[in-house]
Amino acid sequence: ENLQVNKLTVIEAYRVLEAEGLIHARQGSGYFVSSIATSRITLRSTFAPVQEVTIAQGDGSFLEQFTASLHAQHQGNIIDFSSGFPSSFRIEELQRVAKRSLSHAADLLFRYDFPQGQLLLRQQIAQLLLQQGLEVSPEELIVTHGSEQALSLALRYYLQPEDWVIVETPTYHGVLGILKNLGAKVIGIPMTVTGMNLELLEQYLHSYHPKLIYTISTLHNPTGITTSQTHRQQLLALAEQYECLILEDNAYEGLNFEPVPAPIKALDCHDLVTYISTFSKTLMPGLRVGYMVVTGKHYQPLVEQKLLNDLHVSTVSQAIASEFLASGLYRRHLGRLRTTHLQSRNAMLQALEHHFPEAIAWTIPKGGLFLWTHLPNHIPIQTICREALSQNVLVANGAAFFPSKGYPAMRLNFSHTLEAIEQGISILGKLLKKHSIS
Ligand code: PMP
Numbered sequence: 001e002n003l004q005v006n007k008l009t010v011i012e013a014y015r016v017l018e019a020e021g022l023i024h025a026r027q028g029s030g031y032f033v034s035s036i037a038t039s040r041i042t043l044r045s046t047f048a049p050v051q052e053v054t055i056a057q058g059d060g061s062f063l064e065q066f067t068a069s070l071h072a073q074h075q076g077n078i079i080d081f082s083s084g085f086p087s088s089f090r091i092e093e094l095q096r097v098a099k100r101s102l103s104h105a106a107d108l109l110f111r112y113d114f115p116q117g118q119l120l121l122r123q124q125i126a127q128l129l130l131q132q133g134l135e136v137s138p139e140e141l142i143v144t145h146g147s148e149q150a151l152s153l154a155l156r157y158y159l160q161p162e163d164w165v166i167v168e169t170p171t172y173h174g175v176l177g178i179l180k181n182l183g184a185k186v187i188g189i190p191m192t193v194t195g196m197n198l199e200l201l202e203q204y205l206h207s208y209h210p211k212l213i214y215t216i217s218t219l220h221n222p223t224g225i226t227t228s229q230t231h232r233q234q235l236l237a238l239a240e241q242y243e244c245l246i247l248e249d250n251a252y253e254g255l256n257f258e259p260v261p262a263p264i265k266a267l268d269c270h271d272l273v274t275y276i277s278t279f280s281k282t283l284m285p286g287l288r289v290g291y292m293v294v295t296g297k298h299y300q301p302l303v304e305q306k307l308l309n310d311l312h313v314s315t316v317s318q319a320i321a322s323e324f325l326a327s328g329l330y331r332r333h334l335g336r337l338r339t340t341h342l343q344s345r346n347a348m349l350q351a352l353e354h355h356f357p358e359a360i361a362w363t364i365p366k367g368g369l370f371l372w373t374h375l376p377n378h379i380p381i382q383t384i385c386r387e388a389l390s391q392n393v394l395v396a397n398g399a400a401f402f403p404s405k406g407y408p409a410m411r412l413n414f415s416h417t418l419e420a421i422e423q424g425i426s427i428l429g430k431l432l433k434k435h436s437i438s
Contacts, residue, residue: 050192052334056186056404062177066399070250072394074150079424081412082222082396089269092319093329094284101323102316109315111234115307117143117291118318124325131254133262134275141304143313147290152178153305154247154274154292155212159184164210170372170409172221172249175214179403184405191220193363195227198234205242212245215299218260219252221371222401222411223364229261236267245274250435251290253277254334255344256291256367275394281369282334289321296322341367341414347421348414355429357436359406371416372398373407376436385410393424 014031033185038134078164102109108118116122122138129136145148151174159165161183167175169188179186187204189196205209215235217227227235239246248264265275278290294302306312323332348371352362362373375381375398385397398409410428 014186017096027368032229034425042200042324053234056188061400062173065173065396069193069394069396073391078392078394079416079420080394081410081414081416082394082426083413085281088218092361097323097327097329098320100148100327101319102130104323105315105319108319111313113318114316115312116303117313118139118315118322121289121318121322121325122291124322125153128254128325129263129293132250134266134293136295140299142292142294142299142303143318144276144290144292144306145288145310146280146285147249147276147292147312148174149269149309150276150278150290150292151175151247151249153302153309154276155179155182155184155293155377156248156299157302157305158212158245158274160211160412162206163212166196166201166204166210166244167215168220170222170402170406171397172251175402176401176403191223191225193360195225195231195235198231198238201235202238205238205244209242210244213239213249214247214249215264216249217264218250219255219365219368219370221251221368222370222396224363224368224370225372226256226260226366227264232261232264233267236264236273239272240270244272248273248275250275252278252281252368254282255337255341255343257338257345258366260366265293268295271298273392274298281283281326282337283321283330287317311322337415338367341369344414344416344418344421345371347418348412348425351422351425354428355426357429357433359436360382360432369413370411371414373412375432377408378430378436379408380435381408381410384428387431389400391427395428 004067016305026127069080072078073080073083074151095380119138121143122141125141125143126136126138142150144153155178157177159182163184165179165184166187166189168191171188171192176186182233187208187210189200189204191197195217201213213235217232219226236246238244246264246268250263263275265273267366275293276290279287280290283289292302324333345365349362349364352360352373356362359376362372363371365371381397381399385395396411396413398411399406400408401411
């Protein structure tokens with residue numbers, strides 16, 4: 001009786017539930033229980049953040065890792081939890097779209113094009129971004145050969161050798177490779193369930209004056225974590241205070257099956273944030289169409305860099321992407337992907353719960369392709385990856401995603417059939433148990 005709960009305690013409880021993916025907020029309507037909470041999955045501790053900052057010179061092993069997983073994929077008959085693309089594309093649709101796009105855009109195909117990309121495609125991308133809560137003009141967009149080229153152009157343009165750069169740890173290994181190449185010095189700030197550790201970030205902004213922060217704010221690769229709205233505001237405020245640029249990589253844009261906050265770029269009033277994304281994860285990596293949003297004085301120099309690099313993105317690829325968007329197929333395809341990915345994520349969570357030993361923690365992503373499993377320190381991750389491959393299961397060794405020594409972890413792509421998930425996770429579970437006991 002007469003027991004009163006402090007309102008702040010309730011708000012905090014909601015915040016924690018939201019961070020764990022159990023509930024989500026809908027603007028104007030309140031909180032809703034998320035799909036994951038209504039299924040029978042008992043949640044194990046979701047993510048055990050490691051508070052150690054790492055300082056390194058990037059990592060040069062991207063080529064090795066990139067090609068190693070390609071070789072394994074070419075063997076066929078493999079359950080591939082390691083790759084970074086969705087698995088449910090319909091070839092007939094691509095054939096129809098490609099045929100139509102070649103006739104619609106015929107007049108554009110036989111000549112060179114603008115370095116920033118076709119106007120129609122940039123207008124369509126601007127529309128897409130508006131749906132993500134980011135308002136930009138087509139004159140602030142540059143179409144690139146995948147987002148990897150956008151990353152490379154931006155980092156080359158903004159950084160000088162020896163500059164300090166902040167990345168999340170773990171982070172996308174393709175960026176570590178570029179940073180190594182540029183001779184940049186890397187500070188790895190650990191991820192928490194709501195985004196990179198801001199206290200540590202502030203300490204390092206204060207003492208190292210880095211030039212740039214690289215963040216994968218939504219459906220982070222490799223952890224699947226989405227940086228919360230409050231965290232985004234604080235991150236931007238810190239960048240403003242310390243006059244540091246932000247490179248916001250949103251490669252998994254549109255693949256969320258639960259609401260996610262608008263990009264940090266949408267909050268940026270001082271042209272500090274360069275935003276990049278891609279059609280690789282929603283359509284196909286082979287199309288090589290990505291894009292960057294650059295506002296203010298950096299736009300023209302970056303268009304020039306694009307021109308000097310490779311003139312422009314293939315007009316054939318641009319025409320196909322454009323036709324996908326114009327025909328409404330893109331929207332439908334995305335809807336299908338979200339539905340199947342939600343089912344496969346839930347299936348993977350259930351399989352992990354069932355097959356993995358107690359001591360292992362994992363993240364619960366709101367979309368994208370990956371979840372991240374965090375293993376105890378004594379687990380020989382290299383051996384487990386090798387033995388899994390000998391049983392036709394390919395996983396990404398977490399070590400690749402750290403600029404220097406990290407903790408044992410695996411990145412798992414959950415966009416697979418329910419049977420493949422059950423079979424693959426059961427094999428991994430057995431290996432983990434074998435090595436946990438011995
Ligand atoms: N950024 C992130 C976070 C990625 O995961 C990837 C691909 N795995 C890329 C960029 C590059 O992708 P693409 O060049 O195909 O757009």
